[in-house]
Amino acid sequence: MQTTPCVTVQNVSFWYGSNQALFDINMTIPQHAVTAFIGPSGCGKSTFLRCLNRMNDRIDGSKMTGKIELSGQDIRDRSVSVEALRRTVGMVFQKPVPFPMSIYDNVAFGPRTHQLARGRALDELVEKCLIDAALWDEVKDKLKSSAMALSGGQQQRLCIARTLSVSPDVILMDEPCSALDPNSTHRIEELITRLKNEYTVIIVTHNLQQAKRISDMTGFFLRGELVEFGSSETVFGTPARKETDDYINGRFG
Amino acid sequence: MTSLASTPVLFQRRVLNALFQALCGICAVIAIAVLGYVLWFLFRQGITYFKPSFFTRLPDNVNPALGGIKHSILGSVSILGIALGISIPIGILSGIYQAEANGKLCQIVRFLTDVLNGIPSIVIGLFIYAIWILPYAQKHPGQGYSGIAGGAALGIMMIPLVMRTTDEMLHLVPQSLWDASLALGTPRWRTMLFVVLPSARNGIVTGIMLALARVAGETAPLLFTVLGNEFLGPITGPVDALPLRLYKYATSSDPVQNAMAWSTALTLILIVLILSILARFLTRAGKRS
Ligand SMILES: Nc1ncnc2c1ncn2[C@@H]1O[C@H](COP(=O)(O)OP(=O)(O)OP(=O)(O)O)[C@@H](O)[C@H]1O
Numbered sequence: 001m002q003t004t005p006c007v008t009v010q011n012v013s014f015w016y017g018s019n020q021a022l023f024d025i026n027m028t029i030p031q032h033a034v035t036a037f038i039g040p041s042g043c044g045k046s047t048f049l050r051c052l053n054r055m056n057d058r059i060d061g062s063k064m065t066g067k068i069e070l071s072g073q074d075i076r077d078r079s080v081s082v083e084a085l086r087r088t089v090g091m092v093f094q095k096p097v098p099f100p101m102s103i104y105d106n107v108a109f110g111p112r113t114h115q116l117a118r119g120r121a122l123d124e125l126v127e128k129c130l131i132d133a134a135l136w137d138e139v140k141d142k143l144k145s146s147a148m149a150l151s152g153g154q155q156q157r158l159c160i161a162r163t164l165s166v167s168p169d170v171i172l173m174d175e176p177c178s179a180l181d182p183n184s185t186h187r188i189e190e191l192i193t194r195l196k197n198e199y200t201v202i203i204v205t206h207n208l209q210q211a212k213r214i215s216d217m218t219g220f221f222l223r224g225e226l227v228e229f230g231s232s233e234t235v236f237g238t239p240a241r242k243e244t245d246d247y248i249n250g251r252f253g
Numbered sequence: 254m255t256s257l258a259s260t261p262v263l264f265q266r267r268v269l270n271a272l273f274q275a276l277c278g279i280c281a282v283i284a285i286a287v288l289g290y291v292l293w294f295l296f297r298q299g300i301t302y303f304k305p306s307f308f309t310r311l312p313d314n315v316n317p318a319l320g321g322i323k324h325s326i327l328g329s330v331s332i333l334g335i336a337l338g339i340s341i342p343i344g345i346l347s348g349i350y351q352a353e354a355n356g357k358l359c360q361i362v363r364f365l366t367d368v369l370n371g372i373p374s375i376v377i378g379l380f381i382y383a384i385w386i387l388p389y390a391q392k393h394p395g396q397g398y399s400g401i402a403g404g405a406a407l408g409i410m411m412i413p414l415v416m417r418t419t420d421e422m423l424h425l426v427p428q429s430l431w432d433a434s435l436a437l438g439t440p441r442w443r444t445m446l447f448v449v450l451p452s453a454r455n456g457i458v459t460g461i462m463l464a465l466a467r468v469a470g471e472t473a474p475l476l477f478t479v480l481g482n483e484f485l486g487p488i489t490g491p492v493d494a495l496p497l498r499l500y501k502y503a504t505s506s507d508p509v510q511n512a513m514a515w516s517t518a519l520t521l522i523l524i525v526l527i528l529s530i531l532a533r534f535l536t537r538a539g540k541r542s
Pocket residue numbers: 016019021039040041042043044045046047048059
């Protein structure tokens with residue numbers, strides 16, 4: 001496994017108002033690998049994920065301390081534009097949220113925003129993203145129809161295609177399969193495994209089997225702290241901490 | 254085991270249930286019946302002169318039965334067009350401001366639009382008369398009244414309504430849609446314009462149509478601004494409008510014109526209805542593409 005660091009996190013703490021949600025998180029996320037975050041509900045996984053592309057900026061009264069570097073660059077540096085950061089660090093949400101426009105326009109929206117392609121080149125880019133997201137065969141004849149009419153699983157793959165369309169380096173996924181049936185879940189897992197050749201994937205999941213199947217690295221969060229972080233083999237096979245062991249063996253409240 | 258037999262308590266509940274159901278039903282019927290009666294009455298009275306010549310001719314003073322209200326229809330449509338042209342951009346943009354900005358200024362603006370919304374329409378007419386028509390008439394005697402001024406009066410009345418709907422509809426757009434767009438690195442303005450606003454579009458259009466329907470029947474502000482006209486004139490001068498025509502015919506001493514007042518009312522309602530259907534159709538068509 002390649003271990004070039006992609007994201008390094010140093011002493012990150014996060015507050016919603018006076019309520020601290022993350023406590024002194026440190027980790028190094030390797031490039032071109034799948035990193036999974038697991039942990040009980042409310043332990044701060046989503047909060048942490050949203051720190052990585054600064055989606056928490058919008059929340060009134062929130063505060064972050066510490067440092068997050070992406071390929072050596074501090075993401076909160078003044079010279080970094082949020083738009084450019086979010087283009088580089090894409091995000092797929094738990095609930096698929098297609099834009100109220102056609103399937104084609106959904107995928108073309110990002111490239112148009114960042115003026116990446118137009119005309120034929122844009123058509124090709126849209127096709128490539130839909131193929132990569134394993135959705136092309138199902139929608140190639142109805143690109144002009146509304147994205148709202150797709151099934152939940154198709155919508156989620158559309159959202160993945162949309163994320164791929166601006167060619168990010170890192171893809172954050174917050175429980176991308178939790179609203180999907182086993183078949184769609186399976187397809188998205190396959191997709192993630194393929195994606196890691198080109199992208200760094202960071203995924204939050206409640207499905208421990210899924211984390212074990214697809215991830216190279218695993219982080220276990222508990223009450224806002226990163227209890228354990230290491231290769232998935234170690235975390236699931238011989239966890240160093242008792243809390244981790246309890247959680248992955250279902251002995252946890 | 255619990256008995257399945259009816260108990261006094263259950264019986265009481267059933268009676269209450271039936272009672273309230275009947276009450277709700279009766280109230281619903283009353284509400285619809287009033288509306289139905291108004292429409293039916295209007296239709297019966299108005300249908301007499303509801304023939305092509307009524308829409309293609311101007312009033313005929315020699316033989317009123319041969320006259321029409323073409324100029325009032327055209328006048329009303331152009332006045333409403335001007336009102337839309339004024340209120341849509343101002344109303345939607347300030348609605349966006351209301352939904353997105355917060356702070357003192359925003360609260361003040363919100364309060365002031367509520368006040369504007371509460372101002373009686375005749376006062377707005379008077380306002381336009383005082384700041385626009387009167388000064389103009391002093392410089393150019395005999396002039397000043399115009400369709401544009403009337404459109405401006407109705408447009409001012411529509412602004413708070415359009416603004417409120419826009420604000421409310423934007424608040425209904427889920428945060429997740431914002432997040433999805435921002436997470437692509439889309440700037441805020443682009444997210445608002447191309448993602449959030451389109452998904453609130455149907456509600457906003459419906460709100461605009463309601464506002465339009467409300468001002469379409471306004472008579473008071475038009476009295477001071479467009480004056481009324483027996484002929485077809487340009488909107489830069491006095492024009493006629495359906496509510497003015499309606500008032501004129503209803504208070505006329507000629508029985509034929511009295512009857513025509515009903516046809517005018519029916520025309521007004523039909524125009525509002527057609528506009529609403531058109532708006533529905535447009536939003537539906539937009540959604541498909
Ligand atoms: N927008 C917010 N404002 C205030 N507090 C928040 C906000 N979002 C999350 N929190 C709080 O921060 C803590 C961590 O929440 P977070 O959503 O990160 O948990 P999570 O690990 O993703 O949980 P889940 O598995 O249920 O998604 C929780 O206690 C939650 O109540």
